[in-house]
Amino acid sequence: MKDDEIMRCPYCKSENTKVIDSRETKDGKVRRKRKCLDCGKNFTTYELFEQRLFRLDELEEKVRKIEDIVKHW
Numbered sequence: 001m002k003d004d005e006i007m008r009c010p011y012c013k014s015e016n017t018k019v020i021d022s023r024e025t026k027d028g029k030v031r032r033k034r035k036c037l038d039c040g041k042n043f044t045t046y047e048l049f050e051q052r053l054f055r056l057d058e059l060e061e062k063v064r065k066i067e068d069i070v071k072h073w
């Protein structure tokens with residue numbers, strides 16, 4: 001595990017956190033809602049896509065563009 005993969009709670013610095021929601025942003029990042037299992041607080045992180053997710057995202061982006069084209073016909 002790389003150091004930057006460990007997400008610490010900004011409140012109590014615990015590494016004991018859980019992802020409760022994951023969303024893509026338009027600039028190629030993923031916004032993750034996390035919950036600290038030690039103090040119970042929620043916080044949000046912005047992370048770069050992992051390589052394998054990025055390919056999927058590119059495909060979804062293409063599908064979205066095609067859908068847009070279809071809608072405007």
Ligand SMILES: [Zn+2]
Pocket residue numbers: 009010011012013014036037038039040041
């Ligand atoms: Zn905490």
